[in-house]
Amino acid sequence: MKKHFLLFLLFLLGVMGSVNAEYLTVPETCTPSSYCVVLDDSAMTTEATITIIENIDFVAYLPVVTGVDGNTIYFASEKDLGRFCNYISADYLQIPFNGEFSPYINGQYSPYGLLKGVWSYDLGGDYVEDHIYINTTVPETFYMMLFPNHGQFSGDDIYLNGNMIHTSHDVACTTPVFKTPTSAITNDLRLVLDGSSYVSRMTYTVVIFGNFVYDSTSSYSSIYTMIAPPELYYITFESVVNDFNVYDGDNLLGTFDDGDIIQFATGTHEITVEKDGFTYTESVVMDEDYTMQLPFRSIPLSIEYSEGGLTDVSVYKNGTFFNNYSDGDLLDVLDGTYEFTFVKSGFWNETESFTVSNITEEISVRMYPESVFFKISNTPVEITTYSNSEVNIALNIEPNDNAYGVKLYLTGQEVLDVRDSSNVQISKQDSYYLLDDLTNAKTVNVKINSGTILGTNSLAVRVTGYNSIGTEFVTDTTIDYEIVRLPLSLTVPNWCIGSNSLTVIETEGETRTVTIKVEDSDENIIYSDSYTLEGFETHKFNIDFEETGDYKLYIQSGDLINTYIDVNVANPVSLTTKTITASEGSTGTVTVSIENPFSEPQYYRLTIEGTPLVNSTKVDFSISPGSSKVQSLSFTLLDSLDYDSYSLPLKVYLVEESGLTEIYSDSVILNIGSSGSFIPFIDLDDGIIDTVITLVYDNYKIAGILIISGLGLYVVFGRKKGKKPLKTIKKPIVKKDGKKGGK
Template sequence: MIKRYFLFLLFLMGVLCSVNAISTTISCTNGTSTYYIDVDDVYSESLILTEFENADWYIEAPVIIGYNGTRWYFESESDLIRSLCVIYPLYSPDLVLGGDFRAYSNGKEILWTTIYSMSDGSLAGNFEIPEGSLVYGCIRSHGWTSSTYKLDGVGLVSSSTTSYFGSKVVGTEFGFTSVASGGSLTVFQPVTFLEGTSESVLLLHEYPDFGNISIYAEPESDVYEGANLLGTTDNGGFLALQLPIGNHDLKFVKDEYWDCYETITISVEDETELFVSLSPKSSIFQVSKEFSGSLYPNSVGTLSMDINPVKDAYAAKLRVSGVEVNKVYYQTHEIPKAADGSYILGDVTSTQNIEIEFKTPSSWGEKTFAVEISATDIEGTAYTNLETIDYEVLELPFLLEMPETFGIGINDITLTDQSGTAYSVLMVLYDSNDVEVWSSSTNLLEYCDYTFEVPVNDAGDYTLELNAKAGTVKTYYSIDIIEPITLITEEINVNPGKVATVQFKISNPTSSVKYYTAELTCPFFNESINKTFSIAPGTVYKTVDISFEVPEGLELENYQLILEISDPDKLEPIYSGNVVLTISKESLIFASVPGGNTTLILLAAAVLLIVGTFAALRLKK
């Protein structure tokens, strides 16, 4: 009899052992997978570990293969599901950690809704669930009898040891029959669970819309949101994430660098790009920078920099090298360049903005320049931020043909589209005071060309602006128009019957021979006097003469002559000027001097007379 009681006791102990709680299996601590949960940062790693180790799984415990702070990785999808379905004790239903975590399957966050039985073991009712949702369930029996449970339209489960099941909903609703002693149901769906029975407990998690973010930072930088490690940038400094839409406060951490904080806004419509510049601890500023708009050859770019002092910075200076700087703005005001080439910022104790306006080069492609910010802290320790600014100059959507040199008159500029799209083009000419002197526009058709005729009336410095595609493409060209012709002879005194000469200077800055025609119109001749001449390439100035004989018997003492210089490639003369001719009654000696000025001639004669007198006196001695 004692033996029978002893055997029964052993049997009872065996049965009791068979229904004892099963503990979480942690196979390793540094493994990762695409199935994980992110626990709210109010829980420490040790507290999370304690919760998992003390959880009563009853049927089958999930396998955890690694954890890092608040992120915990599971071996498989079924292990992840078990952590969502059956984390509760028998008579006091609750989720481990109070359900304060977000679940990820295949690296993407999923909505999960868990329904579990009350203390009386009842779980019944119909629930509206969108077609295509995934439904997972976990059933456990109390005692030694096997029960049958049914999910209408989903499948049939009949086992006292089944840990979980899963299937895709083919209808729009399903029913769950009464569970004798406990069970749970987890639904993964794209919308909120709609309704349940009064006997059920619903844990609803709103499904967030997600957006993509591409992060560019220093290689091997850890990216946190709160205490949650979102990921680490690769060897190239890149990290791609999916985050719920809305605002996120991110922290970037890397050894030997100051921690950096960035607030971003995620949207569903557009992929977000975040460029983060971590400052080494030899620098006193954390710097973030961005360009406004697209950059094209010969355009004006603007670099905006926010400088945030890690500690109060004193006597800060800015230097820019490798690019032509137009202006620098600090605290919205333009600041001048100092004698040593720097820009004085002064003391910086809070985040400030700097805008550097610079001229882009004439070629397109990847470009770079450097910005150096130096300062000291209150103890006099010197710091230097050396920022390398990489930017891209885009190719213009059109080909541009301009004259080798611009001159007074009409200058032809031809644009040919090479983008394959039609767009408007506005061309504006400004003088040296930035006053518009001419403008014209056209609609440039795909792969077609158009020639603008740009008029220039006077010599000087000009700026030509091309504005295309509704202002998204801008480029500028400096035009220096020199006075190509200078009149030497403005007045002529000459006797009738003698030869008069008009002189002028002309230049040729081009690399080819230029041909011109000079035409002198005299009112006492029926025809004008013409002279064709050439100028060698690169000639600064060449003096050209036009001579004619003054007729006898002219009635007037003064005449106005008109000199015009023409380029055979242009319709209008490139120069027009006036010469005053005075008929002189002076001696033939004076009158024969070409273009003679009476005063100068008399002075020259006096000098010759004095020299002759001294020479005669020396001979007498």
């Protein structure tokens, strides 16, 4: 208690104890009302406050108090509040608690002004008038205390806006009067004195709730301001929730909604808003009107178990109960991180940490009946990722009792790795991962490939195990995650041997450092480069491939983006003719098919070489963008060869300003053939048979052909490289003239 409050109490005890006074009584039970005063001394206890007010003699009208709570005093009506704010009595022209309090009406701070006037007239004659002009921006109610002192032939009248609200004539009067007019002040409060030779005198005080200014035109009255109303400013509340409590310091102003306005006096105010146990405080300097934006959010609650939504679930915030909720209810909560515990009879208690921000769309919790043997939860609860990204999920598996032979099944997505909390890998056995025996909760870290389908994807989880008597239990659940589009746009080329241009565009207006990394099938890094993209910037990464095959191209940026695309580098060149046949000294031809995957004309060189060739042979040519061409290359064989089959190296080069880049190599199988052996036409006139025999050289079934005629015998053998040449067994030829001859 402040020292001067104690002196005030001692003074009351000294003064009031000497008269026959009537005091108010404070009820034992405090009943808050819409009308109250809050003492400036926040250290005042309930007992100290009651002690003081129960020792005040409120003359003329005793205000009705409904209760006291610390430094707050509640009244039954505005009239009672108005009496409390006025003088205590004519003998003690003092305001309770020296006026060191703030009045509130319906939760609104309601500053008041107190006018004090002394009106006197001591000459006989006609009546005189005294006008007090009180101007307000809106009609304001007022409460007047009158302390008259006039004789038998004197009197006084009081008018408000032209209507008489008090009169006293022809009878001596010294009794205090408390006036509570039914109408509000608009502009004129008029006092009228009349009398004869007797002195007419009255002291009056007027309490006005609200802002006002005043003036007086009388020479018979002296007026001064006891308390001037402070300058007011207004706080407007903007909130997505309603029914929140507002405090000014420790004083509860009431319950308000979005859009409500509260008036405050100038100065600094600690404004606290409370809703369902969540509090938000701002220190506001009131020197102008202010809009307070409350960071509350109405977040839908999803409280489910395997059969659907749950109702009447007790929710605790950081260990403290604050309300019951059902599935689908809205939770009014401030931004921040909280630990919520969900409790319902017949179910396992669920405790989870949630961070609420402008991106929070739902608070979701899965509850399990006590009959469920395994409780499965995952962290994080909400998963957002990108296509072909690694997703790390911590599975928490908690048995209801000791569990034996526990197995974990993961289906629906590609599982990359499974490890325990000690980072020891758990190998897959058949279709499951063996977790052995569990006596308490176990964390299993699972890494999966997110897949490529945008939107909601799921990983199916099943846990099986046995209790101590061999009963098998099975718990199934699914883990949902969302695949969203990359904040990067990729333009992918037709991958081929040589240089390839990958175009990357930033699409969200942010600055990002992007790393492109390429791994071959053995996980060797064959390319890596980084570039910092400004918002909406475009950059090209030039990637060279020397060999065909399958690769993985990783796109990495920050901590969240780590995705990849599969790359298949196919050779744009194919050999059309793998095997050709040509004879010694003849010309052979090979053909290749080539596609130009680039956006510009490309230039190529085709070569073939080998010992059977007279010279190494080449041909240069070009192909239009996106076009294909079948290109042939002819070569000449030597006249004499040692073997019947050869392998000829063939290569294709990309011709660039920097030189030749080999993009294809293969071998052509060359088989050496023959056009056959002939027996020439023989002139019958010379006695020679006119039969022409062509030997089938390549037919392995024909080792030779024996020709017998009257003219001679020929044995023809198929010729092979490294074998003896054809033999001819000759027989004398008898010419027509009887001479012998031969060929």
